Amino acid sequence: MLLLQLLANGIVTGSALGIVAVSFALIYSTTRVFHVAHAGVFTLGGYLAWSLVRAGVPDLLALAGAMAGCVVLGAAIQRFLYAPLERRGAAQLVVLIASLGTLAVIQNLLAAVYSPDILQFPSAWAGHVFGLGGLRLTGAQLATVGVDFAAFGWVMWFAHGTLLGKRIRAVAANPFLAEITRLEPRRVHVLVMAIASALVCLPGVLGPLDYGLQPYGGVTPLLTATIAMIAGGIGSLAGAFFLAIAIVVLQNLSLLVMPGEWSIGVTFAIFIVFMLFRPRGLFASG
Amino acid sequence: MDYLYSYLILSEIYVLLGLSTNLLVGVVGIFSVSQAAVFGVGAYIVGDFLLSGTLSFLPAVAVAAVACIALNVLITLPSLRVAGDYFVVTSFGIQLLATATFTNWTWGTGGANGMPGVPPPDLFGMQISSTRGILAVSTVAAALGCLAFWLILRAPFGRLLKAIREDELAVAAAGKGVLRAKVSAAALAGAFAGVAGGVYATYLSFIDPTSFDLDASILLLTMVVVGGARTLWGSVLGPFLLLALPQLLTLIAIPTTYAATMQQLVYGALLIAFALFRPQGLLGERL
Numbered sequence: 001m002l003l004l005q006l007l008a009n010g011i012v013t014g015s016a017l018g019i020v021a022v023s024f025a026l027i028y029s030t031t032r033v034f035h036v037a038h039a040g041v042f043t044l045g046g047y048l049a050w051s052l053v054r055a056g057v058p059d060l061l062a063l064a065g066a067m068a069g070c071v072v073l074g075a076a077i078q079r080f081l082y083a084p085l086e087r088r089g090a091a092q093l094v095v096l097i098a099s100l101g102t103l104a105v106i107q108n109l110l111a112a113v114y115s116p117d118i119l120q121f122p123s124a125w126a127g128h129v130f131g132l133g134g135l136r137l138t139g140a141q142l143a144t145v146g147v148d149f150a151a152f153g154w155v156m157w158f159a160h161g162t163l164l165g166k167r168i169r170a171v172a173a174n175p176f177l178a179e180i181t182r183l184e185p186r187r188v189h190v191l192v193m194a195i196a197s198a199l200v201c202l203p204g205v206l207g208p209l210d211y212g213l214q215p216y217g218g219v220t221p222l223l224t225a226t227i228a229m230i231a232g233g234i235g236s237l238a239g240a241f242f243l244a245i246a247i248v249v250l251q252n253l254s255l256l257v258m259p260g261e262w263s264i265g266v267t268f269a270i271f272i273v274f275m276l277f278r279p280r281g282l283f284a285s286g
Numbered sequence: 287m288d289y290l291y292s293y294l295i296l297s298e299i300y301v302l303l304g305l306s307t308n309l310l311v312g313v314v315g316i317f318s319v320s321q322a323a324v325f326g327v328g329a330y331i332v333g334d335f336l337l338s339g340t341l342s343f344l345p346a347v348a349v350a351a352v353a354c355i356a357l358n359v360l361i362t363l364p365s366l367r368v369a370g371d372y373f374v375v376t377s378f379g380i381q382l383l384a385t386a387t388f389t390n391w392t393w394g395t396g397g398a399n400g401m402p403g404v405p406p407p408d409l410f411g412m413q414i415s416s417t418r419g420i421l422a423v424s425t426v427a428a429a430l431g432c433l434a435f436w437l438i439l440r441a442p443f444g445r446l447l448k449a450i451r452e453d454e455l456a457v458a459a460a461g462k463g464v465l466r467a468k469v470s471a472a473a474l475a476g477a478f479a480g481v482a483g484g485v486y487a488t489y490l491s492f493i494d495p496t497s498f499d500l501d502a503s504i505l506l507l508t509m510v511v512v513g514g515a516r517t518l519w520g521s522v523l524g525p526f527l528l529l530a531l532p533q534l535l536t537l538i539a540i541p542t543t544y545a546a547t548m549q550q551l552v553y554g555a556l557l558i559a560f561a562l563f564r565p566q567g568l569l570g571e572r573l
Binding site for chain 2: 028034036081084085090091092093094095096097098100101102103104105107108109111112116219220223226227230259261262264265267268271275279
């Protein structure tokens with residue numbers, strides 16, 4: 001029974017990290033920026049929703065408001081940071097440094113405004129425990145699974161079934177050709193950052209409903225998500241999503257044999273194994 | 287006066303760390319947020335040996351340096367084989383794993399409570415307990431580090447490293463060992479971090495995981511970016527400037543609970559500003 005519960009918890013948290021991984025992969029495959037500050041956007045979403053809920057806004061509207069805030073932040077980072085750096089032909093290293101700086105600024109602004117301590121959401125339904133044939137899941141966990149799988153379905157439809165999605169994939173596949181065929185890669189980059197920031201806001205709000213908000217809490221999820229993206233194969237959104245679930249399930253199962261403090265070690269060991277035996281990932285395209 | 291000494295000692299320790307980070311980030315050209323982890327390994331090794339009394343200061347520092355060389359090469363090797371961006375993951379992973387180890391491996395590190403009572407350094411049977419004496423030790427260590435860095439950048443090996451930065455393919459085509467050069471630079475960076483860790487542990491006599499976490503790595507990166515990459519003077523200026531920052535912040539009366547947050551906020555803002563407007567730092571070359 002414990003095994004089944006750990007498995008269920010793994011799928012819940014895994015689907016959340018899956019959306020982090022998918023949104024990160026969307027950015028990375030299109031703009032080629034290793035967007036470390038994505039962890040900051042993820043964290044900001046949770047805090048915005050917390051503030052709105054505290055101000056008396058209904059939960060769903062609070063989520064929408066938080067997503068809008070993340071969209072603005074993501075688009076601004078692309079427009080005012082990454083785009084100017086790209087225009088100047090900055091080395092990848094410099095872009096990474098700028099991204100890390102952005103992450104530090106967001107995290108510490110949140111810590112300064114909200115205090116560095118863990119904050120809990122006041123929403124009562126999130127903590128309500130539902131029994132499902134022996135499994136015990138909270139409202140927040142059920143919402144996480146439902147919303148994140150739905151979001152993944154939406155992304156797959158968007159990327160493969162809409163004109164805008166095809167345009168994004170065209171820019172990702174060949175920026176130069178996209179430029180001369182007037183697909184306007186720069187505008188697409190801003191759009192991708194906006195969409196990915198809205199996406200990452202979902203797990204950013206739903207996760208903390210369960211275990212609380214912490215200003216520095218975005219780095220470990222992002223690390224797991226990037227490992228999932230690499231293990232899944234860069235360019236494969238489905239690979240990123242399902243590898244994230246697989247990694248978190250393994251992490252949860254490892255709790256049977258070792259204490260939770262070392263779960264970062266498990267994640268990292270998975271990464272090392274992939275680096276050694278399959279550095280291009282499971283479902284790499286092209 | 288003691289305050290000035292403490293500022294000088296810490297700055298000199300961070301000069302060694304700045305040189306270490308500069309070798310990796312500036313010279314070899316890989317993004318690293320795990321140098322504080324290597325620094326921590328050096329500090330804990332020296333702390334453990336001195337506390338148990340098995341080795342005296344110099345041999346303990348030598349062991350720490352060798353361990354950090356091995357560790358740094360091990361960390362850097364994958365980045366030299368796979369694409370640059372993957373190393374970001376390795377680097378974050380190593381740093382988080384190190385913090386988890388420092389915090390949870392109570393037997394070797396004292397865990398989150400830290401390791402108190404590390405004895406002061408001793409040289410040739412003499413204990414150096416005065417702040418002035420330790421200042422002398424840290425000055426010698428930093429001066430040796432600077433000398434080594436300066437000599438290396440002037441030597442043919444340094445020119446090889448510079449050439450790799452300019453055009454790696456051309457260097458490989460000219461028959462030079464690119465991988466070997468990069469590994470050597472990483473090894474040297476490890477040695478610097480190990481020695482810095484030893485001096486740090488013996489000077490403060492108390493170490494805990496917060497000195498070696500992700501924030502500490504970000505501080506090291508900020509020192510190199512602000513001071514300037516790939517030059518000796520950049521790595522000297524960066525630590526002296528950034529360690530003065532907490533003092534400036536006390537002047538504008540921020541509540542102490544927010545001091546660390548404010549410092550990290552400023553480091554982040556500095557990273558963004560320098561990346562955008564002055565990627566070569568104050569006294570460095572273009573990154």
